[in-house]
Amino acid sequence: MTTIGISEHATPLGTMWATWTVGGLYRLDWNQPDDVAGEATVTTDTTDFDKQLSAYFREGTEPLEGIKLDTAGWTDFTQRVYENCRKIPAGETVTYRELAAMAGNQKASRAVGAAMAKNRTLLVIPCHRVIAADGSLRGFSAAGGLVTKQRLLELEQPNGLFA
The missing domain is CATH 3.30.160 (Double Stranded RNA Binding Domain)
Structure with a gap:
């Protein structure tokens, strides 16, 4: 790089x-x-x-569309995961399993979790919109961890955090 x-x-x-x-x-x-x-x-x-x-x-709207990303080091699967993650609308969430299915392998939820943990372009690839199967918040490697993930999800709601 x-x-x-x-x-x-x-x-x-x-x-x-x-x-x-x-x-x-x-x-x-x-x-x-x-x-x-x-x-x-x-x-x-x-x-x-x-x-x-x-x-x-x-x-709290869809951020950073049209921004060219440096994809150096991404595997084909990771690229598919990230492309599909970018399609999740603001204010909505999907599970790791659902995102795995969107990327072409519904059994790869752990691999999706690993890809989310390595996401280096927060908000552009909105990994905060990916949650556990039981609806709980899991894993967020950005500063502030799960507190930041929760705040971003709240921001995207109609009467969001900064409304």
Whole structure:
């Protein structure tokens, strides 16, 4: 991965950091990248991205459509999982098993869980919308863990967290 820029984005849940490569958005989360010392520099225009991210937190609507992702290191199955995860509408959830079926292998719910744990582009690939078969929240590797997952799900409801 050759980083061409890192951008910083203020959100109601804290600062998000985006890492960009020639392939597109490589990473988006609340943890500051290790390779940022002091100021973040951006060598790509992130204006549209920032507008979409702001709209997501303001309205709880489907975020970050049309953002090119750097898919380096993804297996074919992981790519199918992520593509199908992006189709889950804001305000809705699916189980790991349902997402596995959407990706072509309903018996691969554990593999879906592993893919969600490795998701490096939070919100763009809305892994917070994937829940356990019993409806409980499980596994969320972003800063704040399950509390953040719950807050994102609440945000996407009609009278959401930031409404």
